[in-house]
Amino acid sequence: MASAETGVAEWREGHSLPQSFYTSGMTFNADMEMLSTSQWLLVDHESRIAKPGDYFLFEFGAESVIVIRNRSGDVNAFFNVCRHRGSRICLENEGNKRVLTCPYHSWSYDLNGKLRGAHLMPSDFDPTNVALAPAHVRVFEGLIFLNFMKGTPPDFDAFCAPFxxxxxxxxxxxxxxxxxxxxxxxxxxxxxxxxxxxxxxxxxxxxxxxxxxxxxxxxxxxxxxxxxxxxxxxxxxxxxxxxxxxxxxxxxxxxxxxxxxxxxxxxxxxxxxxxxxxxxxxxxxxxxxxxxxxxxxxxxxxxxxxxxxxxxxxxxxxxxxxxxxxxxxxxxxxxxxxxxxxxxxxxxxxxxxxxxxxxxxxxxxxxxxxxxxxxxxxxxxxxxxxxxxxxxxxxxxxxxxxxxxxxxxxxxx
Ligand code: FES
Ligand SMILES: [Fe+2]
The missing domain is CATH 3.90.380.10 (Naphthalene 1,2-dioxygenase Alpha Subunit; Chain A, domain 1)
Known part of the structure; x- marks a missing residue:
């Protein structure tokens, strides 16, 4: 059996991949990282979230992303991670929300990801600095694409140009x-x-x-x-x-x-x-x-x-x-x-x-x-x-x- 480390050297052009590339959990995790940061991932059609507050979850590896339409009609995407202590916020696969309320201690966020409410916080806590972490989101021909790069994502217009x-x-x-x-x-x-x-x-x-x-x-x-x-x-x-x-x-x-x-x-x-x-x-x-x-x-x-x-x-x-x-x-x-x-x-x-x-x-x-x-x-x-x-x-x-x-x-x- 090929180990993941020897897989690259073992591969010959014109052939299917060495076994570990189809079976290894370590390779799988690295693949997910590569796909979600280097590619624009096609996640759905925007008609799925036609009205303000409509959302769905896109699950990719360890990540869950809330894709939601805001009150201005734009499509936003946020990592489904509460800024308090990290709980998942949306648990249902899809639905409609006026606000995004964490089920753990009820912190709530507006449809642009800004913190709206957090009770009993110390006086030096500044809620205006707290917001859900965004994922890069773009729409082309009604198709919603996501990218998880921490910094600048790949150029979307150049990516779409040939289509x-x-x-x-x-x-x-x-x-x-x-x-x-x-x-x-x-x-x-x-x-x-x-x-x-x-x-x-x-x-x-x-x-x-x-x-x-x-x-x-x-x-x-x-x-x-x-x-x-x-x-x-x-x-x-x-x-x-x-x-x-x-x-x-x-x-x-x-x-x-x-x-x-x-x-x-x-x-x-x-x-x-x-x-x-x-x-x-x-x-x-x-x-x-x-x-x-x-x-x-x-x-x-x-x-x-x-x-x-x-x-x-x-x-x-x-x-x-x-x-x-x-x-x-x-x-x-x-x-x-x-x-x-x-x-x-x-x-x-x-x-x-x-x-x-x-x-x-x-x-x-x-x-x-x-x-x-x-x-x-x-x-x-x-x-x-x-x-x-x-x-x-x-x-x-x-x-x-x-x-x-x-x-x-x-x-x-
Ligand atoms: S983890 Fe979300 S409110 Fe506490
Ligand atoms: Fe087929």
Whole structure:
């Protein structure tokens, strides 16, 4: 078994990671630190907290963060830690608060985190200097991002810049949440990521997903930009170009990019057609909800935006799906999907949540099983890192990106 310390030296490019990276608690803790300080974490859509006082908790490692809308309509984020003696303040996962009152000794804070009340404090105690510790929070296209850096966070505008053009006009900012579902997965977060960014397993694991998507596209870009075999990518170019010309004619943006392993981020973005004659990502290609875009017509495209390895959004013409993976321990990851529709869409009339969820609910259920089996095999004393195929190019790049990040840690794990 590889120890965490020897893991970096043991890893060979083009191969999956040495065992300890998928099993070690120490590596897991360092991963959480790396992700929460170097990345902007996608945590939810702001329609979840539409009204002043609406909040939800984002749990990440040892941290719990209160994400709350204040009276001016801004989204604030505070570490869920009382400034008196450190108790958790909000205990419910979501809700609405006029003030944030600690359950321990009733110190209370306003929606901007300022201390409002603390009884029986000594006369030299100055409440005006006391406030909840903020987390860095930003909103882009309705998506809420957090960063836990103690000092200056990464430049958010630069981080978002490549996504702006690809998401133009598709209604993501004004969308509303229609459904959400958690898929707790007994696997390390990196196995979840590796599974999500390759379509080498699609044929054997995902009959439903394969019936929905164009076969040539799945070989070329099954898991987004940079994920497919070179030859298949070339073969698909002509078809893609024809579709792009058609989409641009309708007013839609087109394009594709992917960060490489040398980038601090692991972003990628693309607009791709779902399948011939498909208007959206549904079993029969027919719309599942009213059009979300400003172009007045379907182009059947899907905008994929990967903000980091654990946060992605797929935007179809009539609905979008946020995917985020919340690492819970070295052997456990919460996969959550959040489905969004146009703000005026009426449940039961304009869309049925079960229909909206079907393709990804089936697919994520299948992914949970194969990823858990992957972890069980990786736990074995006989596990050895294996070679990635030409349809796993994006995760070969992810492994490289991750090892770059590990090597940059103060003490390489
Ligand atoms: S720990 Fe919160 S009021 Fe005492
Ligand atoms: Fe999958």
């Amino acid at each position: 702006g053009a690809l998401l133009r006009g598709q209604g993501l900012a004004s969308a509303k949440i229609a459904a959400r579902k958690l898929y707790p997965t007994a696997a390390n977060w990196k196995l979840v990521v590796e599974n999500f960014f390759e379509c080498y397993h699609c044929n054997s694991a995902h009959p439903t997903y394969c019936s929905v998507h164009d076969k040539m596209k799945m070989l070329a870009f099954g898991a987004g930009a940079g994920s497919g075999d070179d030859q298949d990518t070339i073969l698909y170019q002509e078809k893609l170009k024809r579709w792009e010309e058609h989409s641009e004619g309708l007013g839609y943006p087109v394009g594709m990019f992917a960060d490489n392993a040398e980038s601090v981020y692991f972003r990628s973005g693309n607009r791709l057609p779902i399948a011939d004659d498909a208007k959206t990502e549904s079993l029969d290609g027919k719309p599942l909800a009213p059009l979300m875009t400003e172009f007045g017509v379907f182009d059947g495209g899907q905008t994929g935006c990967v903000f980091n390895p654990i946060g992605t959004v797929l935007v179809n013409n009539d609905h979008a799906v946020i995917f985020h993976f919340i690492p819970k321990s070295a052997h456990q990851t919460d996969v959550e999907a959040i489905w969004l529709v146009a703000p005026h869409a009426v449940e039961g009339q304009d869309y049925q949540p079960a229909d909206l969820m079907r393709v990804w609910d089936v697919t994520l259920g299948e992914d949970k099983t194969i990823t858990e089996n992957n972890q069980l095999g990786v736990n074995s004393a006989r596990y050895q890192p294996g070679r990635y195929s030409t349809q796993e190019r994006r995760i070969a790049e992810f492994a490289k990106w991750y090892m770059e990040a590990v090597s940059a840690r103060p003490q390489a794990l």
